[in-house]
Amino acid sequence: MPTGKLHLKRTPAEQAERDFRKAQKAVRKASRKRRHADSSDDEWKHISEGGSNNSSRATHKPSNYTYVFSDDEYGPPPPPPASTSFRTHKQDYDTIYAQLEEERFREKIFEAMEDDERLDGVESRLNSYAHIPRRWRSGGMDKMDDEEGVKPHMMEEEDYAERKHAAEYAEQERKKAERAARRAREKAVRKETSRLERAADDERKRRRRSKERRKVAEIRLWYDTRWKELLAVGKTGEEQLTFPDIPWPVLPSESDDNKSRRVISLGDITAAAISTFLLLDDEESVEDVDVVKRRKDKLRETMLRYHPDKFEGRIMSRVTEIDREKVRDALGIVVRAINELLGERR
Incomplete structure (x- = not known):
């Protein structure tokens, strides 16, 4: 005991x-x-x-x-x-x-x-069992985000429905954000593609204009050189001329590879073509006094070359019989176009 x-x-x-x-x-x-x-x-x-x-x-x-x-x-x-x-x-x-x-x-x-x-x-x-439903919380606990690790079978129906709805809403927002991001990327790609295409088109235009300017410069050089040859002393009567042999103040429709021969027809000789050949200069302003004076001098020089009386005595006598009528028609078109341009510049 x-x-x-x-x-x-x-x-x-x-x-x-x-x-x-x-x-x-x-x-x-x-x-x-x-x-x-x-x-x-x-x-x-x-x-x-x-x-x-x-x-x-x-x-x-x-x-x-x-x-x-x-x-x-x-x-x-x-x-x-x-x-x-x-x-x-x-x-x-x-x-x-x-x-x-x-x-x-x-x-x-x-x-x-x-x-x-x-x-x-x-x-x-x-x-693991310490889960308090949100509606029973107080004192700021309802703002706590501690339901991430709670198992669904431990939650009540209202909490489970709320969490499921929140998950569905989050998924919808995520997909919406993905679609917006995809549209933004596609828009950026289209914008960049358009910019690159415009840049490429501008580059092609720039190269084409540069090529055209070089072509016009070569044709103008040939035009001046050919007139000097025709007006040179000792050349009179030594060469038979055809319509293409005469240096007309227009751009040819086409030329061969060595640029030794200009292919010009009577239909190419127009007032607009003559104005383009004599006065067109993309890099110079028509408001510049020096430019205006230089263009007037160019028109006067051309008028002296194609003046009917002088042209008849220096050039027409050397033109072949078959092309004389055609040359006279072209000469009339050139003279009228130059007179119109001179009248506009006065």
């Missing part, structure tokens, strides 16, 4: 002190037994040497004699100390005490680690 006595758990210091006292008690008890055994051996030896009357006692020990060093009664004997001084025993007790403290400390550490692991597992299981 329980005695009703309250047993309190000893503190580590109390336990160590108790162990120390028990060790001291065991040592003292063993020392007393050792001294008693030594004295008994001396007495037994003295009795054995006393005579024959005590031979039986010398050969046989008493029946009630017990061994001093009984392992069953006292446990294994302690190791013999290197010195019997109190200081040596004090050092052994300190070592034993330190070992006991180390073992108790390790046991406490392991127990604390096991408790932490057990508590962590319990906390994780409890946290």
Whole structure:
């Protein structure tokens, strides 16, 4: 039956002190037994040497004699100390005490680690169920975004429907953003393509104009050179001229590769073609005084070359009979066009 006595758990210091006292008690008890055994051996030896009357006692020990060093009664004997001084025993007790403290400390550490692991597992299981519906929250908790890790089967119908609707809305917004981004990319691609096409078209036009200007410059150079050859001294009467041999102030419809012969027909000689050939210059302004003066001089020079009286005496006599009528028709067109241009410039 329980005695009703309250047993309190000893503190580590109390336990160590108790162990120390028990060790001291065991040592003292063993020392007393050792001294008693030594004295008994001396007495037994003295009795054995006393005579024959005590031979039986010398050969046989008493029946009630017990061994001093009984392992069953006292446990294994302690190791013999290197010195019997109190200081040596004090050092052994300190070592034993330190070992006991180390073992108790390790046991406490392991127990604390096991408790932490057990508590962590319990906390994780409890946290998996710690979901509060949004409509039951208060104090600002309704604004918390902690439902991302909640499983659907743990949610109520309203929360699940709200979350599903939010997910559908987010998906719609994502697709809408993707479509807008795709349209923006396509628009940017079309814009860039249009820009590149315009740039390429402008480059083609620029090259075509440059080519045309070079062509006009070459034709004008041939035109001036040919007139110088026709008007040179000593050339009169030495060369029979046809309609294409005469340098007309128009651009030819086509020419061969070496530009040595201009292909011009009577239909190419018009007032507009003459004005283009003599006055067209893309890079010069018609409002410039020097440009206006230079163009008037150009028209007067052309009129002197194609003046009917002078042209008849210097050129017409050398034209073949078959082309003379055609040359006279072209000459009349040139003279009338130059007169109109001169009248406009006055």
